[in-house]
Amino acid sequence: MFGVVAASATVATLGLAPTSSALAPSQVAAPVVGAVARASAISAPRWYPLWNSDNHRGGSRQWPTSWPRPEQVAPTAVGPLTGRIIVIDPGHNRGNFTHAREINRHYWVGLNKICNTTGTETRSGYLEATYTFDVAHRLARRLAAAGATVVLTRDDNSVDTFGPCIQARGLLGGQVGADITVSIHADGGPSGGRGAFVYTPARLPGYTSQAKADESRRLARRIMVGLAEQGLQGSNYLRPTVSSNHDQGTLNSSSIPAVIVETLNMANHDDAAIATSKSGRARVALGLFEGIRAFFVAPR
Numbered sequence: 001m002f003g004v005v006a007a008s009a010t011v012a013t014l015g016l017a018p019t020s021s022a023l024a025p026s027q028v029a030a031p032v033v034g035a036v037a038r039a040s041a042i043s044a045p046r047w048y049p050l051w052n053s054d055n056h057r058g059g060s061r062q063w064p065t066s067w068p069r070p071e072q073v074a075p076t077a078v079g080p081l082t083g084r085i086i087v088i089d090p091g092h093n094r095g096n097f098t099h100a101r102e103i104n105r106h107y108w109v110g111l112n113k114i115c116n117t118t119g120t121e122t123r124s125g126y127l128e129a130t131y132t133f134d135v136a137h138r139l140a141r142r143l144a145a146a147g148a149t150v151v152l153t154r155d156d157n158s159v160d161t162f163g164p165c166i167q168a169r170g171l172l173g174g175q176v177g178a179d180i181t182v183s184i185h186a187d188g189g190p191s192g193g194r195g196a197f198v199y200t201p202a203r204l205p206g207y208t209s210q211a212k213a214d215e216s217r218r219l220a221r222r223i224m225v226g227l228a229e230q231g232l233q234g235s236n237y238l239r240p241t242v243s244s245n246h247d248q249g250t251l252n253s254s255s256i257p258a259v260i261v262e263t264l265n266m267a268n269h270d271d272a273a274i275a276t277s278k279s280g281r282a283r284v285a286l287g288l289f290e291g292i293r294a295f296f297v298a299p300r
Contacts, residue, residue, distance in 0.1 A: 182219075212257055
């Protein structure tokens with residue numbers, strides 16, 4: 001029988017100050033897969049490094065109040081992921097559509113990149129930002145039930161906020177002492193194409209070490225297997241389905257193993273049906289969970 005881990009212990013582990021919404025031990029949910037303690041807001045990092053487009057350190061920037069804040073989900077049981085800290089990044093933000101000027105500001109993350117983008121959507125108008133937010137929270141519940149402490153990069157999907165910028169999303173894992181970062185996305189590929197693929201960080205001096213690149217690739221392969229086990233196919237229009245990429249600011253900024261998972265193609269009718277159904281999103285979250293779990297517990 002799994003025991004229960006007090007949420008207050010995870011705050012200490014992360015070195016982050018608890019807020020008034022942090023859970024007391026008596027509020028922790030029973031250790032049932034899929035159940036989760038009420039997520040609590042955590043103190044966002046007070047700063048993140050800023051580089052200008054000439055690749056010179058530009059000091060630091062305050063975490064803007066116009067950004068969503070990171071969100072902590074405490075463990076609900078002792079399990080195979082006890083002691084692990086996992087950052088889950090729900091790609092984009094619904095408010096990016098109403099903050100075009102802000103998200104198009106440029107930052108240096110190994111190359112010159114804008115803060116963020118709006119993401120894609122299905123033909124019916126279901127947004128990638130809404131999809132990733134839902135899948136991320138489903139995944140967080142499963143990870144918490146397996147013993148992990150989960151930190152999500154954003155606690156909001158409203159038109160009132162934008163971002164966070166990709167650089168801050170990538171940096172968060174290192175700032176909270178996490179083991180890995182998994183960034184959840186959906187592609188807007190050709191309408192005839194289906195399936196998932198994963199980007200891993202390319203070897204980039206000053207940003208990505210060989211060890212980080214190798215571990216990220218191992219994580220990506222586990223995730224692809226996990227998705228396949230849920231009947232979610234690999235991409236039939238982008239090969240290979242696991243590829244290194246130096247053009248992703250979230251990956252370049254991360255100091256820990258990190259991946260971007262394009263879980264499906266929203267432009268495809270069949271993949272859109274998965275994205276827009278609760279059961280489909282649950283399958284995606286379970287596939288991601290199984291891949292992450294295997295990364296930590298399965299033999300190398």
